[in-house]
Amino acid sequence: MKKFRMKKWVKSTLAIIVVVFLVLTSVMYSFGAQMFTDVTDKHWAKKYVEDMASKKIITGYSDATFKPDKSVSRTESIVMITRLFDPKEIESVYEKNKSKYEKTLKNHGILTYANWAKEEMVFALEKDILNNEQILSAFIKDGKPQNALRWEIAVYLARGLGLEDELSKVVVLGFKDSNEIPSDAKPYIDILIKKGIINGKGDYKGNFNPKNSVTRAELAKMLSIGYELAHKDDNKDSNNNDNNNNEDKKEEVLTSIEGKIYDVITYNDNVTITILNSKGNKLVFSNDKDDIGIKWGSNNASISDLKKDMEVTLTVSGNKVYSIKIKDIEVEKEGYFYNYSFETNGGKILRFKINNKYEEYKMDDDTEITLNGKDTNFYELEKEDKVKIKLLNGNLKEVKAISKELKIKGILKEISSSKLTIEKDDEIYKFEVDDDVKVERKNKDAKISDVRIGDKVELKVKYGEVKEIEADTVKKTVEGILKEIKMAQTPEITILDEDDNLKTYKLLSGFEVEVDNKSAGLYDLRINYKVELTLESGEVIKIETDEETVKESFMGKILDIDTGDNIIELENKSDGKTLYIKYNSNTIIIDEDGDKTSEKKLDDDDIISVVGEDKLGSISADKIIIIDNN
Structure with missing residues (x-):
């Protein structure tokens, strides 16, 4: 009985919902409501x-x-x-x-x-x-x-x-x-x-x-x-x-035709439009103006917006035109920002000086504004800032501005004779460099070639071009394990840093080396020494070490053994990469029972643990322990 009443209640409720829906629908249509904003009463379909x-x-x-x-x-x-x-x-x-x-x-x-x-x-x-x-x-x-x-x-x-x-x-x-x-x-x-x-x-x-x-x-x-x-x-x-x-x-087959407007004639309620197709032929179409839908981009337009030479797409059937879509007209202009003002309704007007004439455009919520390559607001623009503006169908869509004058501090990331890049607050800024740029480094007159990546700089910029550079060094220390020293006209040192990343640094002319707090040279350093580097704007001015070497351990499966060259090819368990283990008569080899043995006990597919020094390309083994002998 309860089940029956429940079904009856559901049916009654559904019936009420359907009736309400139908009533609301009929009310909506009785007032001529439009289903879609872009399918008006004028639209043929x-x-x-x-x-x-x-x-x-x-x-x-x-x-x-x-x-x-x-x-x-x-x-x-x-x-x-x-x-x-x-x-x-x-x-x-x-x-x-x-x-x-x-x-x-x-x-x-x-x-x-x-x-x-x-x-x-x-x-x-x-x-x-x-x-x-x-x-x-x-x-x-x-x-x-x-x-x-x-x-x-x-x-x-x-x-x-x-x-x-x-x-x-x-x-x-x-x-x-x-x-x-x-x-x-x-x-x-x-x-x-x-x-x-x-x-x-x-x-x-x-x-x-x-x-x-x-x-x-x-x-x-x-x-x-x-x-x-x-x-x-x-x-x-x-x-x-x-x-x-x-x-x-x-009788009503529709097709799209592209061309340029040649003429538009309005007589009473009838509109006749003549276009030139790609071959230069004149095509004439007409209809009642109330039966022609006109669009300019995504916006509705009117007959008065149709101008000679505009590119249009017509939807026609026979000699009747049902819709006219004006092709977007995009215009770019260059000039200088002048000022802004507000309309009584809150709208914003931006004024520019372009070709010695003042032009003003209304901005909307979709207008994109950048200043020196970064997103900004219109009120950050200043008089005489250089601008490139983009207009779409006469509407202001984009303003790219460059400050007339700008002072900015940051860390130098890239530099050449004509361009430089700095980083400030995790943002990247790129500028052109004036041929006659004035440079100071460490409070002394300098050349642009004296400025180093990593320098702390203050730039004076005019219309995106660097006019002055004041640079100073930035000192910091890094620690790691010495992996390579490259002797060249500009020596380099490679270390494995604390994050297990290989980093290479240039050695600045006049760099110092200290081993156990005593003055030394590059040739006193050894691979796998723990070192501390003092950097000046990213270049090494001092290397310090206490001669402590770092031993590392590796575990994996033997892929191959070359007894002639004393090299074991090992698949590293941690990352699957292949390591080359070098051993000699001083290498201690321990079997599964903890007893010393020889390389003869080693075989393919054995699981071993290796303790030794990573020498960039091979591991010099001090000890090899057999974990699982297969």
């Missing part, structure tokens, strides 16, 4: 987009846009086409067959880059919408989804609508570019023409354009007509209207 969106076959983006002009990828097209089917059927087919196609989806990157589409992809494979698993190799390349072609979508949609039994064996298409259509695809295109989903006349040139991509708006239209066709038995009372609608839709 509005009814198709909203039809498919209301049926959950196509969805929008989280920012309330639909992106109607965005090309559809192969993966997206399959997802949208399979959504013509019952979601429960898709889920059921996926659960029964997912293991069957898991390897295929993984090998072709679907599970990695399009995991959201895995259910629809399995369904499409199982239902032969995709009749060959190898087709998936063209869906994603280098991690990026690939756009679907017009002929491909025609094939997928015809299969999705179950029209394969109606395909003609002999097909003659009337498009001028029929020879560019794959022969296997022609029957599918033919059946879609017969069903009123595709127009058999082609675009204004009579072409089908099989290798062009398809926009989200265009696919929405094809799916909307296809959905009506698939569900015509569910709407018998409106069959006549459906047929009439399909006849109207047959």
Whole structure:
């Protein structure tokens, strides 16, 4: 009894929710609400987009846009086409067959880059919408989804609508570019023409354009007509209207045309636009102004924004134009910052002096500003700072500024006669160096060649060019194990530091060596001595040691023994690297029982422990202990 009441309560609650949803939905549409911000009443595909969106076959983006002009990828097209089917059927087919196609989806990157589409992809494979698993190799390349072609979508949609039994064996298409259509695809295109989903006349040139991509708006239209066709038995009372609608839709084939505006004429409510295509031919299109959607980049625009020579993309059908997209116009200018001010509504205006004329632009939240290569705010800019500005469709998108005058301190990281790099507060700054730069080091006049990496410097910079350098040395000490001394015109010393990193330092002219607190020379030093180096701006001015050598231990498996050269090839257990162990008559060898033995007891695959000195390339063994004799 309790179970029955619970089921009844659930049904009642669901019924209330459904009623409320339907009421809210009807209220929303009664006020003419717009589903997507970029599909306005003027957009040619509005009814198709909203039809498919209301049926959950196509969805929008989280920012309330639909992106109607965005090309559809192969993966997206399959997802949208399979959504013509019952979601429960898709889920059921996926659960029964997912293991069957898991390897295929993984090998072709679907599970990695399009995991959201895995259910629809399995369904499409199982239902032969995709009749060959190898087709998936063209869906994603280098991690990026690939756009679907017009002929491909025609094939997928015809299969999705179950029209394969109606395909003609002999097909003659009337498009001028029929020879560019794959022969296997022609029957599918033919059946879609017969069903009123595709127009058999082609675009204004009579072409089908099989290798062009398809926009989200265009696919929405094809799916909307296809959905009506698939569900015509569910709407018998409106069959006549459906047929009439399909006849109207047959006459409306859309295509995109690129060109430059030649002329725009507005008369009453009609707009006529003339463009020049890439061949210089004039093409003329017109429509009621309320039926033309105009975009400039991602923003809505108006007829008044259309200017001669602007590059545009038109969406047309016959001689009617339905949308005009103005190509982004990017302009870069150079000049000097002048000042900024605020509008009464809080907007910010930046003024610049460019070619001896003052220009001002409004900045928005997306305007990027850098000063001396670092992100900053507009109020950090100063009068006469040098700037490069970038305008996108007349809007200020980027300001790159260089201070007129700048003083900055840091540690020198790189230097040449023309450039230098310093580090300050973990930030890197790069500057050009003036040919006549003034240099001081240790409070004495110097040349740029006297300045050392690691010096503490103060720079005086004008418009990004270093005019003065004041440098001083930075002293510090480092400790490690001596690994190599390189005798050259500029001697170098290599140590293994406390973090087990090999570091090489140059020896500054006049460097000192002390062994057990007594003056000595380089030749008194030995490999594996523990040493302390005193550095001045990264170069060694003093080496100190107490003659203490460092012994290290290594454990691993013997790979090979060369009894002629007394070398054991050992696989180091800690990192898997191969070590070369040198032994001699003074090397003590201990067996598993703790007794002394000879190298004859050693064999391949034995596990041994070695104590000795690492001499960069080989280990000089003092003692070898056999851990496991195989």
